[in-house]
Amino acid sequence: MSGEHASVRIIDAYVRGGGELAADETWALEAHLEACHGCRERLSAAVTAQEPAVTELVDTVWSGLEPRLAATAPRPRRRRWPVELRAWLTPAMVPWLLMAAGVTLLALLLDLSGARFGEASPVLLLSPVLPVLGVAAAWSRGLDPGYELTASTPRAGLHLVLRRTASVLAVLVPVLLLAGWATGVMVAHWLLPCLAFTTTTLALGGLIGVTRAAVALVAVWAAVIAAPALAAGRESFALRTDGLPVWALIAVLGTGVVIARRGAYSVLGAHR
């Protein structure tokens, strides 16, 4: 309320009651009292000073209510899954993220213990496909029990998919950074393939469902890049420095497709 408050006359008349105040004045006063803390305090002071009968009645009601209010348990304050976190992650994603982080650390241990497959570093071989697992868990029918309810809400769609993807990357990229730093792999060498795979999963997911897209891409990665690298025992052609512009191009193309087909993420099809 801007500046205007109830006068002492109106409040006193309201406290005395008995038709002294016109109906419209009563309504206006009550509407004002609901919103105005100061006027409520003045009303309460007026009641205490002028109407002991009302004060007594209120006290009686309170003394009757208090034991019953004390008996009902207060609402538990602790939050198992804070609201801010819910906007970015679903509980279904947590085990997958932990697993992906765990696999990265294992690869790092392997790498540090000298168990190199020829020239190919395990961290470098695994890092591009790990976020794909988290993205699949974020938006899939099999892994996320709340998929149908989520898909029917206004927030569903590209915006929510990107939020969840961002949270997957926010968890995994620091772990990969640490692993890359410890093994001396250049950041661009794993980050660009990693981004390329993530955006391609989303782009393909709009067509055939995110889980299927993730499975297909992990299979392609294993067949085309990981297996030859392990077999030949040297760094894969795709992961050398001259392959980097290609990965960047794939990442940009994937992003373009995702934005162009944004409507596809708000229907059930993208959840397959």
Add this chain to the structure above:
Amino acid sequence: MTPAVSAADLAPTSYAWQIRATGLKVAAGRKRMAVDGLDLSLDTGVHGLLGPNGAGKTTLIRALATVLRPAAGSLELLGESAGGTGEHRALRRRIGYLPQEFGYYKRFTVREFVEYMAWLKEVPKAEIPGAVQRAVERVGLADRADDRMKALSGGMVRRAGIAQAIVNDPAILLLDEPTVGLDPAQRLRFRELLQELGLDTCVVVSTHLVEDVAAACTDVVLFADGRLVFQGTPDELAAAGGPEHVGDSPLERGYSALLAGSDKGRGSW
């Protein structure tokens, strides 16, 4: 002071029907049309969507919830076309939807679950706690609101599902088999809630229980093989059946009389 009614509440409606479908076709799977040329107009009230298993009830409700795109025909919800490739954010804010089998995160409490759904439905942040409490009270779960979902019985989970559907005060409420898992007393209470909601909301309840329709619905939509067979009041449905038709109540006899025509050439079940 915030005004009690917003401009949106006072604006006149610009549509005649909350739900209007013309020649609607919706595919289930790759080829089969589960909804095949449906013409349907629904306004405020409780509409019972009745039909045999496999009639396409779930597919129709999903299309109404805008999670399935119509393959052909037109579908207008609250005066807005629900076809095309848009995200329908404004429209979805005014729809409540309870799927037949809905998943939830088992570790969430009832309150957290309904709060999360309110957030997903873009209920203004300041209004979420109040809206959640109202919804939970309406379905009679206030005393269990801080229990985890996995500790609830099947009927309570279903009631939590109804609470999330009504948390955004929808103008269109879509309930797919909501009475499954409710005991007789809860079912009675649920029918009362339906009648209450039907006063200002377009409620579509799919069911295969004829007695649910008799007790709570103002309007029956009989649906078989993706097509509309009958639309009218429960009394009109009862009047369609005669003593020669199978069934234990007038409504069941009306149901079998109307379906007798469309049932030919199918199995005895």
